[in-house]
């Protein structure tokens with residue numbers, strides 16, 4: 695239910711310009727680990743292109759041909775080589791192993807069913823070289839914030855951006871929380887003064903609660919080695935923004 699959202703790859707990069715501590719974190723992880731790198735749900739390559747520019751052989755897998763086309767364009771522009779693969783992280787077979795595999799920016803949370811998460815983890819495990827690390831980040835669900843999703847359309851001032859083609863773009867979001875499914879179902883509206891709602895796209899994102907996370911990981915044949923709470927490496931705690939998980943083959 696989120697494909698339409700990711701068909702606007704150029705707008706995605708304008709709305710979420712990337713950079714910052716997440717790039718530094720994954721770049722440092724890949725450098726520490728060395729060897730071959732795989733990102734699942736790589737999008738436009740915001741993390742993978744800098745990692746490839748450090749000299750690592752990199753593969754980026756994503757569902758969206760639009761996101762991959764933009765990733766390829768950006769990599770070419772920077773003179774960086776990455777192998778971009780269209781595929782589904784729920785089940786994939788690249789026929790080789792990697793030393794560092796990661797999934798970032800809540801991409802994993804597009805998998806809504808527990809079976810899909812476990813199937814993804816099993817696919818990851820099959821792609822881990824001996825001693826490899828698998829790292830992913832998902833948000834730490836706040837019951838208070840989830841309960842605030844009341845279906846009302848509101849402007850997200852912090853996401854407004856300047857599109858060189860269209861001018862100033864505002865972003866509105868209306869969200870409801872489907873508690874039994876643990877899924878926040880949103881509709882995103884992008885508008886300019888002259889073109890209201892030129893994009894209207896659904897975006898759905900699951901919550902993985904802290905107690906279920908290690909169980910899903912272990913059902914996928916992996917072991918949660920460490921869970922951090924932020925990009926600076928603070929241990930995970932109840933009020934942490936993130937669940938930043940470091941895993942290895944069980």
Ligand SMILES: C[S@@+](CC[C@H](N)C(=O)[O-])C[C@H]1O[C@@H](n2cnc3c(N)ncnc32)[C@H](O)[C@@H]1O
Nearest residue numbers: 700735736737740756757758782783799801804
């Ligand atoms: C929030 S974006 C993150 C992109 C990138 N990792 C980043 O940090 O900018 C989520 C990405 O996951 C991809 N995605 C969603 N479901 C997927 C699936 N089942 N298999 C592969 N990619 C998927 C989307 O197409 C999108 O590019």
